[in-house]
Amino acid sequence: MECMIAKPSKGSAGKTGLWRTFKPIYDESKCNNCLLCWLYCPENAIDVLNGKISIDYDYCKGCGICAKICAKKAIEMVREEEV
Amino acid sequence: MECMIAKPSKGSAGKTGLWRTFKPIYDESKCNNCLLCWLYCPENAIDVLNGKISIDYDYCKGCGICAKICAKKAIEMVREEEV
Amino acid sequence: MALLEVMILSFGGQGGVTAARILAITALNEGKFAQAIPQFGAERRGALVRSFLRISDKPIRRHSSVKNPEIVAVFSEKILKIAEVKANTVIINSKQPVLENCKVFYVDASSIALELNLISAGWPIVNTAMSGAMAKVLGFSFGSLKDAIEQTFSGKLADLNVQAAKRAYEEVKEWSA
Amino acid sequence: MALLEVMILSFGGQGGVTAARILAITALNEGKFAQAIPQFGAERRGALVRSFLRISDKPIRRHSSVKNPEIVAVFSEKILKIAEVKANTVIINSKQPVLENCKVFYVDASSIALELNLISAGWPIVNTAMSGAMAKVLGFSFGSLKDAIEQTFSGKLADLNVQAAKRAYEEVKEWSA
Amino acid sequence: MKKVLTGNYAVAEAVKMAKAEFIAAYPITPQTTIVERLAEMVEKGELNAEFVRVESEHSALAAVYGASAGGLRAFTATSSHGLLYMYEMCWWVANSRLPVVMALVTRTIGPPWNIHTDHTDLLTLRDSGWILAMSENAQEAFDLTLIGFKVAEQIDLPFAVGLDGFQVSHTAEVVDIPEQSEIDRFLPERRRDKPFVIEPGNPITVGGLTANECAMMLRHDMNKDMEKVGDLVRNAGYIRDYDLVERYRLDDAEYVVIMMGAWCGDAKEAIDILRNDGVQIGMLRLRFVRPFPAEEIAKLDCRKILVVERDCSIGKGGIIATEVKSVASSPVQSVMAGLGGVDVGVEDFVSMFRGFVKGELGEWWL
Amino acid sequence: MKKVLTGNYAVAEAVKMAKAEFIAAYPITPQTTIVERLAEMVEKGELNAEFVRVESEHSALAAVYGASAGGLRAFTATSSHGLLYMYEMCWWVANSRLPVVMALVTRTIGPPWNIHTDHTDLLTLRDSGWILAMSENAQEAFDLTLIGFKVAEQIDLPFAVGLDGFQVSHTAEVVDIPEQSEIDRFLPERRRDKPFVIEPGNPITVGGLTANECAMMLRHDMNKDMEKVGDLVRNAGYIRDYDLVERYRLDDAEYVVIMMGAWCGDAKEAIDILRNDGVQIGMLRLRFVRPFPAEEIAKLDCRKILVVERDCSIGKGGIIATEVKSVASSPVQSVMAGLGGVDVGVEDFVSMFRGFVKGELGEWWL
Amino acid sequence: MVVVRIKDLPKEKFLLPGNTSCQGCPHALGLKALGMALGDDVVLIVPAGCTTIIAGSRDKSAFKFPCLHVPFASAPAVATGLGSAFKRLGKKGIPVVWMGDGGSDIGFATLSGACVRKDDMIVIVSDNEAYMNTGIQTSGTTFWKAKTTTSPMGKREEKKDLALIMLMHKADYVATASVGYVQDFISKLRKASEIDGFRFIHLHSPCPPGWGFDSSETVEIARLAVKCGAWILWEFDGKFKISPISKPYADKAKRAPLTEYLRKQRRFRHLSDEDIAEIERRIDEQWKVILALESVF
Amino acid sequence: MVVVRIKDLPKEKFLLPGNTSCQGCPHALGLKALGMALGDDVVLIVPAGCTTIIAGSRDKSAFKFPCLHVPFASAPAVATGLGSAFKRLGKKGIPVVWMGDGGSDIGFATLSGACVRKDDMIVIVSDNEAYMNTGIQTSGTTFWKAKTTTSPMGKREEKKDLALIMLMHKADYVATASVGYVQDFISKLRKASEIDGFRFIHLHSPCPPGWGFDSSETVEIARLAVKCGAWILWEFDGKFKISPISKPYADKAKRAPLTEYLRKQRRFRHLSDEDIAEIERRIDEQWKVILALESVF
Numbered sequence A, B: 001m002e003c004m005i006a007k008p009s010k011g012s013a014g015k016t017g018l019w020r021t022f023k024p025i026y027d028e029s030k031c032n033n034c035l036l037c038w039l040y041c042p043e044n045a046i047d048v049l050n051g052k053i054s055i056d057y058d059y060c061k062g063c064g065i066c067a068k069i070c071a072k073k074a075i076e077m078v079r080e081e082e083v
Numbered sequence C, D: 001m002a003l004l005e006v007m008i009l010s011f012g013g014q015g016g017v018t019a020a021r022i023l024a025i026t027a028l029n030e031g032k033f034a035q036a037i038p039q040f041g042a043e044r045r046g047a048l049v050r051s052f053l054r055i056s057d058k059p060i061r062r063h064s065s066v067k068n069p070e071i072v073a074v075f076s077e078k079i080l081k082i083a084e085v086k087a088n089t090v091i092i093n094s095k096q097p098v099l100e101n102c103k104v105f106y107v108d109a110s111s112i113a114l115e116l117n118l119i120s121a122g123w124p125i126v127n128t129a130m131s132g133a134m135a136k137v138l139g140f141s142f143g144s145l146k147d148a149i150e151q152t153f154s155g156k157l158a159d160l161n162v163q164a165a166k167r168a169y170e171e172v173k174e175w176s177a
Numbered sequence E, F: 001m002k003k004v005l006t007g008n009y010a011v012a013e014a015v016k017m018a019k020a021e022f023i024a025a026y027p028i029t030p031q032t033t034i035v036e037r038l039a040e041m042v043e044k045g046e047l048n049a050e051f052v053r054v055e056s057e058h059s060a061l062a063a064v065y066g067a068s069a070g071g072l073r074a075f076t077a078t079s080s081h082g083l084l085y086m087y088e089m090c091w092w093v094a095n096s097r098l099p100v101v102m103a104l105v106t107r108t109i110g111p112p113w114n115i116h117t118d119h120t121d122l123l124t125l126r127d128s129g130w131i132l133a134m135s136e137n138a139q140e141a142f143d144l145t146l147i148g149f150k151v152a153e154q155i156d157l158p159f160a161v162g163l164d165g166f167q168v169s170h171t172a173e174v175v176d177i178p179e180q181s182e183i184d185r186f187l188p189e190r191r192r193d194k195p196f197v198i199e200p201g202n203p204i205t206v207g208g209l210t211a212n213e214c215a216m217m218l219r220h221d222m223n224k225d226m227e228k229v230g231d232l233v234r235n236a237g238y239i240r241d242y243d244l245v246e247r248y249r250l251d252d253a254e255y256v257v258i259m260m261g262a263w264c265g266d267a268k269e270a271i272d273i274l275r276n277d278g279v280q281i282g283m284l285r286l287r288f289v290r291p292f293p294a295e296e297i298a299k300l301d302c303r304k305i306l307v308v309e310r311d312c313s314i315g316k317g318g319i320i321a322t323e324v325k326s327v328a329s330s331p332v333q334s335v336m337a338g339l340g341g342v343d344v345g346v347e348d349f350v351s352m353f354r355g356f357v358k359g360e361l362g363e364w365w366l
Numbered sequence G, H: 001m002v003v004v005r006i007k008d009l010p011k012e013k014f015l016l017p018g019n020t021s022c023q024g025c026p027h028a029l030g031l032k033a034l035g036m037a038l039g040d041d042v043v044l045i046v047p048a049g050c051t052t053i054i055a056g057s058r059d060k061s062a063f064k065f066p067c068l069h070v071p072f073a074s075a076p077a078v079a080t081g082l083g084s085a086f087k088r089l090g091k092k093g094i095p096v097v098w099m100g101d102g103g104s105d106i107g108f109a110t111l112s113g114a115c116v117r118k119d120d121m122i123v124i125v126s127d128n129e130a131y132m133n134t135g136i137q138t139s140g141t142t143f144w145k146a147k148t149t150t151s152p153m154g155k156r157e158e159k160k161d162l163a164l165i166m167l168m169h170k171a172d173y174v175a176t177a178s179v180g181y182v183q184d185f186i187s188k189l190r191k192a193s194e195i196d197g198f199r200f201i202h203l204h205s206p207c208p209p210g211w212g213f214d215s216s217e218t219v220e221i222a223r224l225a226v227k228c229g230a231w232i233l234w235e236f237d238g239k240f241k242i243s244p245i246s247k248p249y250a251d252k253a254k255r256a257p258l259t260e261y262l263r264k265q266r267r268f269r270h271l272s273d274e275d276i277a278e279i280e281r282r283i284d285e286q287w288k289v290i291l292a293l294e295s296v297f
Ligand SMILES: Cc1ncc(C[n+]2csc(CCOP(=O)(O)OP(=O)(O)O)c2C)c(N)n1
Pocket: E026, E027, E028, E029, E057, E081, E082, E085, G027, G048, G049, G050, G051, G071, G072, G073, G099, G100, G101, G102, G103, G104, G128, G130, G131, G132, G133, G134, G139
């Protein structure tokens, strides 16, 4: 039976950061702290620490939603070096 | 296969007239020819011949609907002799 | 008592199945084993229903239907028109012994039911009266039957049905060919 | 040719399965028997995908997965970080030969795709370029490959993919340890 | 206490005495009176359980699955088309290893529509991982339901109690009902945490994708655990002793009949008749089809075995016969009879068995 | 003409060439691409049929049942849970004796959710009256689909073509596709009036209540007609010859392996390897499970038989082994392997077969 | 709404006398009307239910319709396939699914699917508000508080409003009807037969043994349901209209006393005055909804 | 309608990063919101669908919720049983069924049954308008004319309106929501959690690979659907209300151009101008119905 039971685990699909083609780069200076990126990141890969956001690149899949939702353009999608 | 196929037959349940406790008796003289009894007999046991109705006692189950629907009380339910 | 097989013929709504059940309980009360078997199938109010009763001193093992009943109980004379009744003993709801070539017990169960106002949808409910007659013929004590009826019905209905059974138990008559 | 087993490693969306299919058709065009096997399972765009190709002169009977491929085709250098690549021959999408201890063929399939604008959702679609390189290594004629691509794509897309395959067919380089 | 009860009411009584906590079922002839009786018990407060009037059998077993995964003792009942309609859930429950108990009132599969007994429906479960019992009469239907809860909860496999449609389900018979206190001693409350429990705040995920090897191992383990069921039944500690099979006049039998279900009573009477004539014949009655009593059959040392069954695997023949042949050391003859509810009584068995002994019996008893 | 096609596309191609008139199916991995391809064919006008996007498998087969009862050549496809969800309809169609063809892409039954091959799903149909074929590769999946329509319509029994999930369904292979004209000669238009036709103005009622004896006779006749299927397959007049079984290096075999499905290819390679070592081993491949090739197996005269199968009847063991044992005259060993899609390849078979020959093989290949 | 006159109705019988229906059976009334309305065009598809029994047994059918028996949950899907066969083979006829309310419980996904696809058929749910064939068990459409064998203290949930639900499915034609108003039912069947696509009729079918009233009162009970406003007759054929028979009862003052309807039935014998008041409140609400729908659709 | 402020939302993650959802997955967005809204109270019941995959594999779960995988058609019935266990064993928690639109096709009878019984659960249909897990096949809720692998020329039937249908089922709570408006969704989930009985939320979930748009646009597409009026946000909690976000779009003049929504999606690339005009007409009609319902319910 045990092998039919799973427990909460980050990275249940492995390091999904590898899936990225584009990488979200956060520019703290432009951020107005609205946390929309945090709210809308489907991967739950954005953390809020002391009011600032931080992206967990191990798992961020590079979907680009955070960049798009940011009214201040504080997140920019940049091509990963190698594909 | 043939034994899975049935064909239209009167009396598929036998002579259902035997089920009757009460028997509808038609009094032609009271009848205004509205045919409501014909329309509402669930058994389809009433026939219309030359504008007059006739009850097929072989199959009439004696439900009493015809008597009840008749505004002219031209059909009366009478207890079958033996039960 | 070796295995005794009984068939009840009734119209749907007359309570043939309940009668079999009551008599099975009666038999149990008498220290016997019993089986009450309803007609296997889709009954419709008004159609002919066959139910069965088996009684024995030993546990009853068979579950097939009864093919050659020793006793047949007929809940309505009308049934004789549509079903062939073949048995050593027949118990019939009737004012007269209407059969030949067998031992006949008859009781006017319809009148008993009507008089006690045991009626449903125009039908006299003759099952307890017939149970009374059958219990008598089967040699069961009335006490055992009374208890069985009281297990089956409650309150005023139990009373009425016990009365019906009692009357039939007493009124049933034998006629031999 | 005895049975030859090839594994393709790609990211979901890169078209590894299609490449295997194209090469199987190419092999058929060359009079051979072939099998193209996709990863058995639920792929998600972005995840690592394994597909297989079998080629033989005789009908191929086995249907189990390929465990010890003679040739591995790697559709992205990044794959080397997450998957161990063990084979006699490796064909890789790369500007340089980035592997040791085996025969390596390399081609810059990404640049070919980007230059021909074969892009989908940000990804260069490298499968036809890689098919070109693989066809060359497998010793297939370009005509057979071209036909296979034209069976797979239609219209302008077919043209572009044929061009990509053609360039890779010609540009793939060998490097031996 | 002795009572006159139909098989269906006996089952309902057993479910009540087992203190089932959750019941969901959908009516189908000839199972319906079980459901009606339980609904009545619950509404009248005789049984402290939830009764859910589901809209289909698939949902009946789904609801029972949910309740059982949540830790409750849960029960359902069905028949024939109802079983086929919940078939997917049957497999799901078995692979989940939940100790659900189901009464299965056997009935022929249509078309044509037919409400009479036939064992084909029950046998469709034989691969799935359900423990499959088949009762001969109302008493066994009662007893096996109670034993079912106990064994299912011990081994974490679901348990189906078969009873022949009408012949047992609707036939009122004398049934010996134990005291509630006896039952309480026999059957403790269900352990809530076995094989797992789904509850708020306990973040486990059950039943999702796994390695192929795990799916295989699951079936392997189920099969292994099924082997333990025989001992669990024999040592259940119930008021009466039970085993996977019943042995009737078997000790010196040269001819052995293998059967299951209600008609075994008729067949036993026929055996008595043949015995009176000096024929050394006996019966090995299958009270369980799963686990299959392979050892008991393999041990039979006789001239020949006759398997009489109410089913046919189209294109192969008698299902039980096939299984018996696969393990028996004596020659096996197969007869298919009574399909579609065709009545087979004592007289039929007498002539069938005589034909068997004489070697004059065909494969079908039509 | 030779084409590279997956097993699923090969089936779709066969359905197109058979000029099926009605298709209803519900997607489920790994069957889905059959349905997608057929939908595309119909929408693009390559196939003049109606394609219905039903909301479940039960409805898929129900719609196919309606169309077939109305006289059309009808097709569906499913897998695993899809099959279990339409299970009631499968029995209904069989008892109705309608010549429906279904592709069954085998897949393990959950939980855990698992999309890989395992033959348990297909085998749940073995009692029902469906003709059950199991293909080894895409070519057979194609051929058997066409033969399926022909045989089903000749004998009035539904026909299921099994193909292993992914291993055949999604593996693209070289398939030899005949000319449409050849197929047209092989497969005439469906006779609209067999076994009955439901149409306006023809007041027959089909499938209602009947005498019990009729329900029994129906199953008896199905079983009898199933016996004729072997001849119909052998004499189908198809482009290639087919039989219920394939005999591989069997003539002088002392050791015989019985298997079915895609992995038989791997096993044949293993047989070649053992043969090279001088072991007299061969294979009887079951191309059909129903009708069960009992005669072919009974005739096997060898030291021992090994049944390797991707299924387990919990509480009894290997399903095919049980059936083989019930008819074989040589000793039979059973191995259960590859359940849940566990990969079993040439090397595995080599050591499995060596173990078998040496008598060192257990019941499970884990 | 075309007026149907009794005298013009065909005399041919499609439901044959001497069948197994109980005395006063509402299904029998409905099936008879179906024959009068559409006659030879009908091909019946019948899932499990009382109608399975009514249809006859062995070689004897009670219908002059062609009739295909089908599994309980499958009927509309079977009709999809059968209709396709008629079309392809050039046969004129309508697949008519005749099911009980039970069929619409277990088969609701099937019904919904066929409707969403707008498959060509007429579906009639003959609603006797319980599973009668198996012996009066609660169904989704059982009336609030009605006693059944599985709800011996009375049903706790509200009656499922099939017709409104099908309306929200955007069926091509939806209507409610009653065996108490056969001419209205016939007229709706005829209207439905002239429309293409998926057509749905929810037929109110009081059942003597199931509800506990005398077999002579089927029609009367059915009419009382309409007259007290508990059953509203309406039709949607592109436009939503309350049927003329029900129209007057939009005015509460014109409605028959609710107790008249309820007190005649054994299944309601236990109702308290508060229960009856609550039912009345719900009827008023239902009328509000229906009247609003008439103004939008 | 309680306003949900971003800053007040809990930081605990119930959907864990690094799961198998595609880039820009709407289910992931919705599941994350569910965790924020109800957290530890949730017990997930998941039938087959993309979420089966997202949930993780082997010993690794992507959820901090308890989660029970269940057969495709069974989820609401399983929730019935599970909820009963919670109640009997005195455990506080809500069975939350999270299903795709496919689950509501095959399982519609199950859904309808649980709703009619008013069983205690929240059902969320995360509607990506096709069967995505099996590779983009048409479902009942697929948008009219959208291309899928089983409708390669575009779907011919209309989108099934689940929420209105459940409203007519008299569910205790019904709402529409969108992954483009997470705060609104959270607020509705919280409202639902405070009501007893059967609660239903139809969540609009644009899917990048399924609909053919870039993964960065999930939220934008979802919002465009609302802004052009094609997806109307509303809530019924005893009273029917159009949600504040959608309210302005009752006025057609305020709506975003429909083409903006449609042209961004590959599945609609083939639409003709007439098709678009027809869609617009249908949207107008839908608004009429919704506005009317607001006035009655
Ligand atoms: C899958 C399945 N489940 C259950 C049944 C048993 N069954 C037959 S008819 C019926 C009830 C029918 O009720 P309804 O549809 O309301 O029709 P009615 O009998 O009232 O006319 C049931 C539950 C069945 N035949 N198939």
